[in-house]
Amino acid sequence: MKTTKRVALAAPALSLAAMLAMAMPASAASSDGSNEANLQPVALNGVDGSGMAMTTIKDGVLTVTFTADGLLPDSPHAAHIHFGAEARHECPAASDDASGDGTLNTSEGGPAYGDIVVSLTKTGDTSPKSGLAVDRFDTAKGGKINYQRGSIKVSDDVAKAIVAGQSAVVIHGVDHNHDGKYDGDTKSDLDPTLPTEATDPALCGVLEVSQMSATPSGGAQTGSGSTAGVQDGGLLVAGSAALVVGGLLIARRRRTTADVTVND
DSSP states (O other): OEEEEEEEOOOOOOOHHHHHHHHSOSOTTOOOEEEEEEEEEOTTSOOOOEEEEEEEEETTEEEEEEEEESSOTTSBOOEEEEEOTTSOSSOOOGGGOTTOSSSOOHHHHHHHHOEEEEEOOSSSOOSGGGTTOGGGSOBOBTTBEEEEEEEEEOOHHHHHHHHTTOOEEEEEOOOTTOSSSSOOSSBOSSOTTSBGGGTSEEEEEEOEEOTTTTSOTTOOOOSSSOOTTHHHHHHHHHHHHHHHHHHHHHHHHHHOEEEEEEEO
């Protein structure tokens, strides 16, 4: 006996999980990227200087460049990348002057920018252990520094903090009494054998996400208007469209049937 049955046909359709995967933007936990910082005088310390720093991280390897001027001429200036999970991820303010002496030392800036995570030495070790390796930091010839160093290996946690815009570049060394050298009776909070002038923070800038790293592939930013969020918005639109199409295909699959003859 022959009977006719209605059976569902398998229509080609992507699963909801696949649609969601297509809709999701790149992972926010990525540890590769580029950042830049506008270096400005640290509050209360009276430095008339400025600078710019740039970082690039690829596969756990950091490249750093920075320029700075207005520093104590012909004197060494320690420079670091600072980060702390509990820090405010910003440069210090006058309100951070815990001692009330009218200046900020490195420890007082800690709640704002955190501890040293990378020492920007010219040669050798770049770990926090080299934070006071004065002989391996740049000397500000004529008050200026032009620094560049690559092949700096960093941990994944440090890389992610930098790429996420949670770290800061800090250049140290302040001539509080304007006598052209590091001296004075007040000792450094980091090393009591040094005057505080040698280690107090001079310039600071938070490493913000570089506009270049946020530029969509195949296009360039133009004009002065901000494009922040455009890339993510495009991904959301594309993702929403993908979900709608996927849902329609799945619904169509459920509705599509055909008559087949079966021998009982």
